[in-house]
Amino acid sequence: MYRKISAIVVPTLIAVGIIGYMLYSVRDQLLVALRNIIPAYLIIGVGICLCAWWLRGWRYHTILKSLNYAVSVKVSTACIFVSQTVNLVVPARLGDFVRVFILKHEYNTTYSEGVSSLVVERVFDVVTVAFLGAISLFFVLNAPSWFTTLIIVPLAAGVIFFGFLLFIGKFSSRNKYIVIILNMLHEIKRASLTPRSLALLGISSAGAWLLDILACVAVVMMFEQKIPFAVIVLAVVIGNLFKAVPLTPGGIGTYELFLAITFELAGVAPAIATLIAVIDHLVKNLVTLAGGVISIYYFGDWVIPSIKEALAEKFGGETT
8 A cells, every 4th residue: 555655645746846946946036927928828828738639639549540449539539638637646657558448448449459559659759759859959059969869769769669560570479478569569560550550640740749839839928938949849849758757747847847957058047947847837737637527527437447447457456
């Protein structure tokens, strides 16, 4: 029981500590910065976030269709909302596995197919983010060398992974565990490496992440800042690449920290950089939370037990 509690409490305290320290370090300038905001851009940012969510739902619908499951965009979007909402509470992106349970309950998918669909989504997310970051580096002068390393590593890993999938048909085994892994890799290949899948998933992934960046642009404009678009792209990329490392629930704290660091390196005042980072992530997380609550009601009462079952399986033992 204590292990389960600490697995949630410790990452949460880390996230709160990071954001608390960021806000405390610029406490004298915060009120001045907040007095001059333009609230209309906040509404625009929320609208952009909702569009990004719909596009992500459409992409997941396309992935599941490639695995021969006719899931509507409404249901696929709701699946993502629920899993991402759970990710805001529990560490290590364990909320993603809730989606596997939902798909099995509603469409009788196998656990293997559910996990394969998650892998396809995650790989396209990471590779797309890194690709956008690589482009932005051409327009951002004097970016730290570790930015380049952080961006190149996932790009190279993505290329190697897709290259490996091309030759997966040459591998076979009689070991039941290796057979399970090989079957999953075949499912991932089927959902991602046809010319149609590559085009649809590549374009929708780029569109979703550009909308995510535009939501940050809206927050920047809310504070009447003139930050070059390439810098905003780079900041969102760096923030999300660090967020991909599941240190805290929903990447809270780490995302804000590295978004603010990137803006400060580009010459943005620390107080403004901190507020942009915190409000950008807050808006996105509140939209996620609202969508998750609505989606849970949409699916019905059985979702909460499924969430408990998914978390119990990952933490081990019974949930209470």
